[in-house]
Amino acid sequence: MPTPWTPQDDEQVQRLYASGASLRGIATAMGRSLSTVQRAANRLSLTFDRAQTRAATAAKTADNRARRAELEQLLLENALHLAQRVRQPMAYVDHGGADFHRVDWELDEPTPADQAKLMQAAGAGVERAMKIAEFDGNGGEAEGKSLITGLVDALRERVQP
Incomplete structure (x- = not known):
């Protein structure tokens, strides 16, 4: 109490x-x-x-924007690296058999399935980077409003009989 x-x-x-x-x-x-x-x-x-709170909030917002810019750059660099691997030699390893026999081999480029996986991963990185850029492009206001509206609507649905 x-x-x-x-x-x-x-x-x-x-x-x-x-x-x-x-x-x-x-x-x-x-x-x-x-x-x-x-x-x-x-x-x-x-x-x-x-004023002190506003200044601290502004500083935190600037720090977060800088972190997002760094993350956006890292995502794009990783996406580029993955996309470049689609046409590079790829090492493979297989294990099998009762004696755990290991077989290593290399192909001139990844298998079509692995190429698809690399491009999917690269595409996901680019999409995430674009979302960060879009968020910072409009200050994130639209996404914030949309999130809040969605939460309010969900709460209304739960409260109403």
Whole structure:
């Protein structure tokens, strides 16, 4: 059961606020949930400067965009490598028999089935890279809205009898 809020808790919130602590910092220092401290801060007419949060969010967004760009490049490099292997010599190994007899051989290029698998894998890498590029091209807003809309619709379906 949660500990009841006391006037001493109000005083502690005000002291921490006056010292420049963030809302999250106050909640952590007091061992209370963020929402509980937010309600107390609202009741005490305390406001928090969101500029630092906005700056941190912008920095995290930029970092994530850079990571996606790096991943996009890696996917394209791997796709190119796989596509190039379609026309390169391919080594094969077979194991079999009661004596576990190993047979090694090389073909001038992969079998048609292996060529198809290589091209499938290369195509998948290109598709993923294109999705990343598309996401970053529009800021991901459309995908985010679509995801949220889908979640809301799914929740409505579950809630309605």
